[in-house]
Amino acid sequence: xxxxxxxVLLAVALLxxxxxxxEYQVYVMATAFVWAIAVYGFNVITGFCGQLNLAHGxxxxxxxxxxxxxxxxAGWNFWPAFIAALFMTAILGFLVGAVSLRLKxxxxxxxxxxxxxxxxxxxxxxxxxxxxxxxxxxxAAPDGFGLVNFRETMxxxxxxxxxxxxxxxxxxxxxxxxxxxxxxxxxxxxxxAESLGINLMKTKILAFVISTTYAGLAGALYxxxxxxxxxxxxxxxxTFNMIMYMLVGGIGTLFGPLIGTxxxxxxxxxxxxxxxxxMIIFGPxxxxxxxxxxxxxxxxxxxxxxxxxxxxxxxxxxxKSESKVTTSDQEAKNNA
Amino acid sequence: MTTFLQxxxxxxxxGSIYGLVALGLTLVYGILHIPNFAHGALYMVGAFMSYxxxxxxxxxxxIAMAGSAVVVAVLGIICERLVFHQLRNSPPIHDKIAAIGIxxxxxxxxxxxxxxxxxxxxxxxxxxxxxxxxYLREQGILIIASTVVLVVALNLFxxxxxVGATIIAMAQxxxxxxxxxxxxxxxxMMTFAISGGLAAIAATLYAPLNLVYPAMGHxxxxxxxxxxxxxxxxxxxxxxxxxxxIGFAEAFGGYYISTAYKDVIAFSLLVVIxxxxxxxxxxxxxx
Numbered sequence: 001x002x003x004x005x006x007x008v009l010l011a012v013a014l015l016x017x018x019x020x021x022x023e024y025q026v027y028v029m030a031t032a033f034v035w036a037i038a039v040y041g042f043n044v045i046t047g048f049c050g051q052l053n054l055a056h057g058x059x060x061x062x063x064x065x066x067x068x069x070x071x072x073x074a075g076w077n078f079w080p081a082f083i084a085a086l087f088m089t090a091i092l093g094f095l096v097g098a099v100s101l102r103l104k105x106x107x108x109x110x111x112x113x114x115x116x117x118x119x120x121x122x123x124x125x126x127x128x129x130x131x132x133x134x135x136x137x138x139x140a141a142p143d144g145f146g147l148v149n150f151r152e153t154m155x156x157x158x159x160x161x162x163x164x165x166x167x168x169x170x171x172x173x174x175x176x177x178x179x180x181x182x183x184x185x186x187x188x189x190x191x192x193a194e195s196l197g198i199n200l201m202k203t204k205i206l207a208f209v210i211s212t213t214y215a216g217l218a219g220a221l222y223x224x225x226x227x228x229x230x231x232x233x234x235x236x237x238x239t240f241n242m243i244m245y246m247l248v249g250g251i252g253t254l255f256g257p258l259i260g261t262x263x264x265x266x267x268x269x270x271x272x273x274x275x276x277x278x279m280i281i282f283g284p285x286x287x288x289x290x291x292x293x294x295x296x297x298x299x300x301x302x303x304x305x306x307x308x309x310x311x312x313x314x315x316x317x318x319x320k321s322e323s324k325v326t327t328s329d330q331e332a333k334n335n336a
Numbered sequence: 337m338t339t340f341l342q343x344x345x346x347x348x349x350x351g352s353i354y355g356l357v358a359l360g361l362t363l364v365y366g367i368l369h370i371p372n373f374a375h376g377a378l379y380m381v382g383a384f385m386s387y388x389x390x391x392x393x394x395x396x397x398x399i400a401m402a403g404s405a406v407v408v409a410v411l412g413i414i415c416e417r418l419v420f421h422q423l424r425n426s427p428p429i430h431d432k433i434a435a436i437g438i439x440x441x442x443x444x445x446x447x448x449x450x451x452x453x454x455x456x457x458x459x460x461x462x463x464x465x466x467x468x469x470x471y472l473r474e475q476g477i478l479i480i481a482s483t484v485v486l487v488v489a490l491n492l493f494x495x496x497x498x499v500g501a502t503i504i505a506m507a508q509x510x511x512x513x514x515x516x517x518x519x520x521x522x523x524x525m526m527t528f529a530i531s532g533g534l535a536a537i538a539a540t541l542y543a544p545l546n547l548v549y550p551a552m553g554h555x556x557x558x559x560x561x562x563x564x565x566x567x568x569x570x571x572x573x574x575x576x577x578x579x580x581x582i583g584f585a586e587a588f589g590g591y592y593i594s595t596a597y598k599d600v601i602a603f604s605l606l607v608v609i610x611x612x613x614x615x616x617x618x619x620x621x622x623x
Contacts, residue, residue, distance in 0.1 A: 052429050099607070102614045106371045106569070109432055110561045111610055113373075114603040117558055121603075125596050236554070240436050247433060277448050283441025290430040290437070291422045 009255075013161055023153050030157040032265035033164045034222050039245045039257035040167050041214025046243075047252035048180060049207040050187030054239055055096065055112040058119030059212040061234030063089050063219025065123065068136035068229045078142045082220045089216025090209050097208035101201060104190065116236050124231040135230030142224045156225050163221060164258075167214060172254055174210070183207050187252075244282060247289050250298030259297050338469035343587045349476040349545075351583025352483035356538035357556055358563040358575040359490070360531030366507040366570030367527045370420055370431045374438035375535060376557025382408045382536025383543045383552060384446050387457050397460050401540040405533040412532030413525045421524065439553075447550045459544035479541045486537065487576060490530070494572075503527060507570060555599060562606040566617050578617075581605075 012019075017026045038060050045053045063085040070081035100111045123130050130136070142150040142159060150156050174180045182203050185193040194200050223229050241264075249260020264282075271278050293300055361375050385407045389400035419434050461474035494500035505513040506523045514520065539552075546552070563582050567574025582602045590598035609617060 046429070050429070052432055099611045103610060105428055106365075106369075106432075107565060107610070107614070110371060110565060111606070114558060114562060114606055117554075118600060118603045118607070121597075121600050125600075237440075240440060243433055243436060276452075277444050279440040279444035280448065283437045283439070283444060286437030286440070287419050287434045290426065290434045291419070294426065294430060 009258075010165065013165075017154055017157055026157050027153050028265065028269055029262070030153070030160045030225065031222075032262045033157075033160045034218050034225065035242070035245065035265065036258050036261040037160075037164055037167050037221070038215045038218035039242050039249075039261050040171050041211040041218070042242050042246055043252065043257045044171065044174070044183070044214065045207050045211035047246060047256070048175070048183040048187060049204060051101070051204065051208070052109040053112045053208065053211065054109055054236070055100075055116035055119065056211065056215055056242060057236060057239035058116040058234055059089050059093060059215035060219040060222070060238065061119060061123060061229070061231075062092060063216030064223040064229045064233055065130060065136065065219075066216070067220045067223040068139045069129070071140035071223075072136050072138045076140075078140045078224055081140070082142070082224070085216050085220035085223075086213055089219070090213045093209045093212025093216075094205065096212075097205045101204040101208060113236070116234075116239060120231060120234040120236065123234045130231070133231060135228060136223075137228055139223050139227040139229065141227060150224070160221055160225070163217065167217070168254070168258065175254060179203070179206065184252075244286055246296075247286065247294075248296055250296030250300070250302075251294075253296070253298040253302065256296050256298035263297070339591070341470045343591050344584075345470060345472055345476060347580070347584035347587035349473075349479050349583070350586055351580035352479050353538050353542045353579075354556070354559055354563055354582050355576045355579025356483055356486065356534050356541075358560040358567070358579050359487070359572065360534040360538075361557075361560045362564045362567070362570055362572060362575040363503075363527050364531045365564060366572075367503060368420065368524055369428070370435065371561070371569075372531070373432060373435035373557070374415065374442065375531065375560065376553030377439040377442035378408050378412060378532050378553075379535040379539045379556055380550060380553035381411060381442055381446060382532075382539035383457070383548045384450060385536065386540040386543065387450075387455060387548050390457065397540075401537060404540055405536040408532040408536035409529040410532075412528035416524050416528040420528075421521070443550050443553075450550070452550055454547040454549045457543040457548050462544070473545070475541075475544050479545075482537070482541055486534070490534075491572075499526070559602050562602050565606060566609060568617070 016029055020026050020029070038056070041059075042053070042056050045051050045056070066085035066088045067078070067081045070076040070084055071078060076084075096112075096115055100108055100115065103111050124133060126132070142156070144150050144155065148155040150159060174183075182193065182198045185196060185198060186200065186203060186207075190200060193203075219233075222233070245261040245264050246257055247260065248264055249258065250256030268278060271281065274281070289296070295303060357375070357379055360378075361372060364370055364372050364375070382404050385404035386400045389395050389403045390397065393400075395403070415438055419438060420431060423430050423434055459475055459478075461478050463474045465472040465474065465477075492500075494504055502513070502518045502523050503526065505516070505518055506520065506527075510520075513523075559582055563578035564570075564575055565578075566581060567576075567578030582605070585601050585605055586598050589601040593601070
């Protein structure tokens with residue numbers, strides 16, 4: 001992606017509250033950003049590393065519940081609880097990853113589907129800890145240290161935006177690093193990656209822990225923003241939503257999760273009249289996407305740009321670098 | 337002793353249902369290597385179709401079951417043609433995502449037509465037999481008997497008929513099957529039809545003991561996945577044995593450990609078993 005476009009995006013995001021016609025729109029945008037952070041995590045494990053982790057929504061819920069229970073029942077401040085949520089999801093991510101990542105492909109997807117469901121059932125049934133179906137109320141809002149009041153929409157918007165920008169920056173760093181390249185090598189083939197000397201298990205667990213920590217971060221922010229969590233926040237459908245966000249935006253791309261999440265959240269907003277029936281549109285949309293546009297908005301755009309560059313710049317000077325790009329086509333797409 | 341026997345009967349009933357659902361799932365997996373996440377939605381649609389035929393059309397239970405099996409079998413074929421066939425050369429992650437798309441769509445459709453409330457479906461076999469203190473529900477006996485009949489029939493179909501042999505051949509070796517001129521499309525459609533039909537029959541058998549609602553497939557499909565992993569993905573006897581393991585674990589666990597957590601038992605069992613044996617209990621070699 002063109003370097004300038006990042007700053008344009010950032011500027012639009014910073015000015016959005018001024019451009020929005022009412023506070024509700026800012027609130028919706030902040031929610032979309034929270035989801036986007038979780039989807040970035042999903043993109044690390046599924047988009048980069050190629051492992052479909054269907055427990056991702058469960059880790060989001062664990063992050064949210066950690067903040068919820070620590071602030072409402074244990075009387076903690078928001079920020080310590082926030083840090084605790086990150087550690088909680090990282091540690092649980094490590095434990096779940098260490099067991100589940102020994103499994104490949106379908107086995108991994110099914111296993112994590114079950115893990116996600118166990119998380120949901122525990123949230124719903126373990127009443128002594130989680131309050132069961134009633135959910136957790138009176139969650140503390142993020143502490144502004146007397147400077148800002150995060151109970152209001154605008155400060156929360158900028159808080160979430162700050163974390164989102166940080167996450168995108170951090171993910172970009174991962175993607176460009178050697179670690180990020182080993183993730184992609186694993187996606188392209190377990191055996192091949194192993195023969196290159198990549199420690200499969202260690203690398204996969206690292207990707208998994210990064211992804212669950214992102215989910216925990218998003219969940220913690222969500223709890224501080226909505227200030228109520230219930231078992232439905234651990235519903236497997238949320239993971240399915242995240243798949244859609246990621247797929248629409250472009251799986252394995254840096255800006256795909258952002259574009260997909262914001263796009264679909266606003267589309268959902270404009271389809272409010274459909275309410276629970278919106279899946280009649282989104283279900284087939286998901287199917288059509290994987291059949292016809294598996295690269296998503298970002299991926300398709302990058303491929304198109306790439307083709308254009310190839311068609312234009314076939315001069316003798318460029319030919320060399322161009323041929324290099326085509327051999328590592330997939331990688332080039334992901335780095336862009 | 338009577339409570340023990342009672343749990344054996346309950347375990348057999350549950351295990352039969354799970355086995356039937358897992359059977360359809362394992363058939364599709366064995367032949368097309370697709371973990372069909374939409375299978376639970378087919379099960380749910382099967383229950384609603386039977387409900388529709390029985391309550392709205394007023395036909396007899398058996399006819400409703402047959403009608404529902406046909407409708408869901410056709411639905412399975414449509415899914416195969418429109419979705420999975422198009423994705424046959426895509427990376428495996430696409431199949432899974434597309435299956436999730438189908439699941440979301442079918443659930444939303446049913447939700448739109450019938451709403452989300454829980455419905456009760458009656459059956460002509462509502463009685464209870466008392467055998468020395470062990471209560472045998474007629475519907476439970478029907479479930480066990482039907483499962484035995486269906487499994488035997490399916491086995492005869494696969495082993496003794498030419499059409500069934502092509503399915504087995506595809507499961508054993510894809511390239512080999514192509515080489516001897518087996519039409520892959522026909523086998524794929526047939527597999528989806530059998531799988532859908534079995535799901536609909538299982539749903540119709542189980543619905544009178546349970547309730548009919550749009551989310552009814554969630555737990556069942558996840559347990560079916562647990563079963564086929566336990567039994568080895570693609571293995572037909574494995575699906576039945578795995579179904580019985582989960583059925584018994586649930587019946588006994590629900591009674592002796594905790595009713596609230598009985599649904600967790602199946603998944604915990606899977607987590608424990610896969611932690612020790614990542615390839616599943618009965619898996620032979622790589623699948």
